Amino acid sequence: MKTLPLNKRGIPASRLVLGCMGLGGGWNREPVTEEHIKEGHEAVEAALQIGINMFDHADIYTRGKAEKVFGAVLKERPELRESIILQSKCGIKLAEPGESSNVFDFSKSHILSSVDGILSRLGAEYLDILLLHRPDPLMDPEEVGEALRLLKESGKVRHFGVSNMSAGQIKLLQAYSDEPIIVNQLEMSLEKIFWLDSVVSVNQEAWKDQCLPEGTIEHCRLENIQLQAWGPLAQGKYSGRPLGDEEPEAVRSTARLVQKLAEEKGTTPEAVVLSWLMTHPAAIQPVIGTVNPKRIAACKDADKLELTRKEWYDLYVSSRGVRLP
Template identity: 60%
Template sequence: MNETRLPLNRHQIPASPLVLGCMRFGGEWDGLPITDDLVHEGHQAVEAALEIGINHYDLADIYTRGKAEHVFGRILSERKGLRDQIIIQSKCGIRLALEDEGPQRYDTSGAHIQASVDGILSRLGVEYLDILLLHRPDPLAHPQEIGEALAKLHQSGKVRHFGVSNMGSEQIRLLQLNTSVPLIVNQLEMSLDKIGFVEAGVTVNRPQAKDQVFPYGTMEYCQAENIQLQAWGPLAQGRFTGRVVEGQRPEIEHTVQVVNQIARERGVTAESIVLAWLMKHPAGIQPVIGSIRPERIRACRDATRIELTRHEWYELYSASCGRRM
């Protein structure tokens, strides 16, 4: 995919077509300390990502209870000059169910957003974030309060750009009406297994529309407003690229066969085909690869150099949804 198709590039942010998701950095979601082995594992993942041209890294304050950002901070401190070569994106707005701190919940209060950013910067050991995303829609959100918090973070230089995650068009629209800073990213679950982003459009005025949960109009709204759509879970936990699928629904097994056939014909990996399917969409979707395994990261290398034909794209889509158009 041509990088100029990315909305982020049109915002003068030189982001790569692929993002490395760092949710698995730091090991388990426990309170155990970070080890040198975990830092080494992170280094290997970043090295593999850099090798295939990835300069965009996605984190969140809750990933492995903050350890992911600590590990990434160690990597930055041990690879001099790396910070200036990459785009760092993190998320806030989820509070984990820790001891004496109440239930797991969403919190987009102004005070929590600002405190979260201070924590993120401290763990990463950096002076600013390139992009901050609000992690989930908070039913108790006050849009004006959020807008004021984002404006303060921007004015202070702590965050350069902002976006959201897992939100529909009307939720974004309401936030944008209440803040002076542009919201330029929306990260959603999209893959060959999670095809709601396509189904929401093609099932309009058809009986299947009643079963859709993906927010209708979100893809179109983001395209119209020049908002970068990012796909979390784009490899569908390996369902189409080597994970055992026996016993899965027939659509999965059929899609695996089609993925492998096209991969053989193209001379590339199955991972590259699965990602290229997403990147064919005219919205310029940016897949967030959530793996820490270097070999799996490298297997995505060719996704950016191939473009599926309409025939191939619809063949994969039809296999996944289990029906012809």
């Protein structure tokens, strides 16, 4: 496996990240319960047991309850804080009752107040990494740069990144900030393969509208920006989740191939699915979204498993459902 860009920057991040979106119960205003905190402890311990030391949050996850649960875990295990890497995201304002849509907000005031809220819920003095969650069409990059400067100078955030952004959007932000953008978190999995189709489908008419903006992966690799994959397990489609009649044959055949490879290699389907991402030379860092301890444990072989080039391409083409040009 390639060295993570984060490791090259001196950040001792694990190859896998635990995504904490599932903590705290439903996306509602109901209070955090003791059962939620118990589930948080179990998920964190399961992650630690397989070598995960990095935990991914967002201020909107279960409307702030995910961070509150994690904060309760840290309060009961304060020794953990200095041995883990905490990452959170801001920039999305969830729709309230009567409102028709979420909105995105990269204003200086929103970023600064969001970080204060994140730190309060986590019971932490600082974030290791803050990501800007989704591109805001009204973004003023100079205003964002000023917010990042203030957060760094105050000691509230040590590093910065983005989520769901193209190379052009990252370059625009970077032009107005002295703080390097060190992470780009994208949806990447055996199901969501547009980031690969951007590479193999150059000059291919059939795929021109189904690709990530050209040069995004390449820009991140050139600038030592950590590519993180959200949704890397594709909600379990390839690792044992019952498939409904609506699922296309490409999903079914790929699930069968994953199972076959897992049996041949004496490992789990989860490990195969994650290893497929991690085989890519960009040193992708999967953010596993489950908080089920058994599923977390099933991911433990991902960074040890080796796929051949043929096995990697067999999985890619199977998921694609169309032969390569």
